[in-house]
Amino acid sequence: QQQVKQSPQSLIVQKGGISIINCAYENTAFDYFPWYQQFPGKGPALLIAIRPDVSEKKEGRFTISFNKSAKQFSLHIMDSQPGDSATYFCAASIRFGNEKLTFGTGTRLTIIP
Amino acid sequence: GAVVSQHPSRVICKSGTSVKIECRSLDFQATTMFWYRQFPKQSLMLMATSNEGSKATYEQGVEKDKFLINHASLTLSTLTVTSAHPEDSSFYICSARPTGEGYTFGSGTRLTVV
Numbered sequence: 425q426q427q428v429k430q431s432p433q434s435l436i437v438q439k440g441g442i443s444i445i446n447c448a449y450e451n452t453a454f455d456y457f458p459w460y461q462q463f464p465g466k467g468p469a470l471l472i473a474i475r476p477d478v479s480e481k482k483e484g485r486f487t488i489s490f491n492k493s494a495k496q497f498s499l500h501i502m503d504s505q506p507g508d509s510a511t512y513f514c515a516a517s518i519r520f521g522n523e524k525l526t527f528g529t530g531t532r533l534t535i536i537p
Numbered sequence: 538g539a540v541v542s543q544h545p546s547r548v549i550c551k552s553g554t555s556v557k558i559e560c561r562s563l564d565f566q567a568t569t570m571f572w573y574r575q576f577p578k579q580s581l582m583l584m585a586t587s588n589e590g591s592k593a594t595y596e597q598g599v600e601k602d603k604f605l606i607n608h609a610s611l612t613l614s615t616l617t618v619t620s621a622h623p624e625d626s627s628f629y630i631c632s633a634r635p636t637g638e639g640y641t642f643g644s645g646t647r648l649t650v651v
Contacts (some may be wrong), residue, residue: 458639458640460642465628465645465647466644466645467541467543467630467632467642467643467644467645468581468630468642469642470639470640470641473639513580513581524571524583524586525571525583525632525640527580527581528580529579529580530578530579530580532578
């Protein structure tokens with residue numbers, strides 16, 4: 425059962441543009457929602473995470489928007505750069521991240537000049 | 538930030554042999570570590586949860602006798618792929634969570650069984 429659905433599967437954005445990746449979850453017990461960035465041949469690296477008591481969190485060019493009623497959250501990358509080209513995974517967990525992560529299917533982001 | 542070291546990064550082995558992958562938390566203690574498997578262009582699939590000093594918890598469909606996990610200390614967990622076959626070829630990644638921080642992942646191990 426796919427508990428975290430991620431879209432789009434792939435995304436091409438022009439340099440300087442905004443990249444937006446969306447995720448939707450089913451389990452209302454989830455209370456920790458991180459985003460990971462993965463480069464080919466490497467392990468995922470934590471980008472930013474949010475808890476459901478806030479609707480938005482921003483760190484540098486990366487912003488998470490969270491809609492608890494819709495059970496959706498999204499990652500916005502502002503001023504996208506070629507170095508942002510990677511695969512992005514959303515994830516969810518319960519007990520504020522003290523339990524195992526459930527990952528989305530991933531989005532391959534390509535930033536073109 | 539916290540670092541999880543995984544070794545080796547790449548390994549090629551012959552079909553029928555066993556391969557051991559190590560996962561170390563370098564600057565924190567980890568009573569729990571997680572092992573994932575990732576096929577090309579796919580997401581991470583949790584294989585098992587490694588618990589220090591006790592038996593690992595395996596996800597449904599993961600063969601316990603094929604994927605042996607040992608968490609002998611607070612900083613080391615190992616995954617041994619026994620009697621490896623070509624279908625076991627994959628990218629294996631471990632993860633741990635320092636107190637108060639998010640999950641940190643190792644750099645992964647590319648296993649190729651020939």
